[in-house]
Amino acid sequence: MGDKPSDAPEHCPGTESENAGKVSACAGCPNQNVCASGAARGPDPSVELVRARMSGVKKKLFVLSGKGGVGKSTFANLLARSLAARSPDKNVALLDIDICGPSQPRMMGALNEQVHQSGSGWCPVYVEENLALMSIGFLLGSPDDAVIWRGPKKNNMIKQFLSEVDWGDSLDYLILDTPPGTSDEHLSATSYLVSRTPGEDDGARAILITTPAEVSIADVRREATFCKRVGLKVVGVVENMATFVCPHCKVTSEIFPRDSGGGEKLSEEMELPFLGSVPLDPILARACDEGQDVLNTMADSPTLLAISSIVDRILAAV
Structure with a gap:
């Protein structure tokens, strides 16, 4: 050799x-x-291949959380739908890089869709005219198939997503739905998308998702440290499941203890912007699991009203 x-x-x-x-x-x-x-x-x-493909992508938004079960995929889903609905003239894409637990095909109502390969690369699935989706879930024989891969194979898959998917000539927003933690998928994606050149704006930003629970807060602290180490700028912190909204009486109640002050206190400690709190609406959560476009069917949900304000702050920041 x-x-x-x-x-x-x-x-x-x-x-x-x-x-x-x-x-x-x-x-x-x-x-x-x-x-x-x-x-x-x-x-x-591969870095140059990814840069060539990503040259038409203006903003890359990583949705991160150190802990599973905090509603990260739901937030990524609603963020992508919101951005696409607000500006029909802008192109939005959602990339599901949770290799072992892809959930976006189901949440986007595209569970039985397939991706096709052309001379220009993989063609993503279009949920709306200006909203594209790519996930390993489209490449599996069955939604129940298990992906049992080590790090190098995950890295190759993410590299293919970033270098071989044809998003079109111009993409305004690429939302990356990531798995919990700070491991293989995160390192692979940031190594290709986050510039190491001082002063260069690569358009990559992170949004950290937490719940008020201390176990979640502790993991998000680690996620913030990860972002700092790899040079990924953080837009801010979103506190998900801040309260529970009863679908019958509409009374709100706290379901997680706020012993440490919750997401807002975490933002102060880490010197990060606090983007807002999102209440838990069980009817909306069920609708998202069923792949419904809740922006049209549940526009008055307190969850969507809170997310709308958060999207305003994200757009102002990026």
């Missing part, structure tokens, strides 16, 4: 390998420390 140094041991994995400097064959090799640091690897050619 051409990427092996002349003085490398017999079973050297090569300087371009992810295992360079880390396997037993590397023990005692004079190049071990350099290889393990990654300094010997050449630039990833």
Whole structure:
């Protein structure tokens, strides 16, 4: 192999390998420390492919949360629908990079749709004329199929999403629905979309989703730290499920304790803008799970009214 140094041991994995400097064959090799640091690897050619495809995308909005079950996918869904409905002349896309738990095909009412490949790349599914959706859920044989992949395969899938999906000539907003945590999918997406050039505005921003519960607040602190380390600017914090709205009497009540002050207190501590609180409407949550366009059927929902104000703040910030 051409990427092996002349003085490398017999079973050297090569300087371009992810295992360079880390396997037993590397023990005692004079190049071990350099290889393990990654300094010997050449630039990833995929970065330029992604940049070429993403050159027509103006804003990339990551919807992040350190913890699962906080309504992140629902918020990403409603954010994408809201942006598309507000400006019919603008193009919006929702990219579901939750590789192991894709939920957007169901929530967008596109569960049985398929993507097709053309000379210009994969054609996403169009939910509305100006709202496109891409998810690994469209590539599975059944919605019940399990995706049991390690990190490198997830990275390749996300790289394909970013470099091979044909979003059209111009895309105003790309919403990225991410899985919980700060792991493979997050590192892959930010490595391609977040610029490392000082002073360059790459259009990438993060929106952090939490609930008032302390276990969620603690995980979002870690998510904010992740954003800082990878250079991803944060638009602000959204407190989801802040209260429960009874569908019968319309009385609101708190379902999570606010011992730590909730999302607003977290925003103050992290010196991040607080975008607003969103109440839990069980009827709307059920409608989203069924793939309904709730912006048209439930416009008076307190959840949608709160999200409308949050979208105003997001647009003002980006």
